[in-house]
Amino acid sequence: MxxxxxxxxxxxxxxxxxxxxxxxxxxxxxxxxxxxxxxxxxxxxxxxxxxxxxxxxxxPYSPQIQPAERLWPLTNEPIVNEYFETLEELDEVLAERCRSLADDQDQIRAHTLFEWWPHHN
Incomplete structure (x- = not known):
């Protein structure tokens, strides 16, 4: 989500x-x-x-163990070094990226599952 x-x-x-x-x-x-x-x-x-x-x-102060912190590079990928005329344009690019990531659970898991994190089957 x-x-x-x-x-x-x-x-x-x-x-x-x-x-x-x-x-x-x-x-x-x-x-x-x-x-x-x-x-x-x-x-x-x-x-x-x-x-x-x-x-x-x-x-506190432990972003290295917060799985969500590892998603920022994925969400930032389409906007790095890009110029957007409006906030609406930026919003649409980010929304599209989030939609595509939501459909790619393997990529999300690859970035958020730590070796020490409990796994469910």
């Missing part, structure tokens, strides 16, 4: 968590652990975490 936004806050992240939970089927019969960094909107007291989702947090 990809989401491109021009800002972040607790309300938006709560809505994204609800969408993610629905997408993966989290609920009373399926428990999903989501690993996050300690960004302010991830740890806010008024964050709404849907039933079936559990948030676990990485240690």
């Amino acid at each position: 990809w989401f491109i936004a021009d800002g972040v806050n607790t309300a938006l992240f709560s809505a994204l968590l609800a969408s993610f939970a629905a997408e993966v089927g989290a609920g009373p019969d399926k428990h999903v652990i989501l690993v996050l960094d300690g960004a302010g909107w991830h740890v806010a007291k008024d964050l709404e975490v849907p039933e079936g989702l559990e948030l676990m947090f990485l240690p």
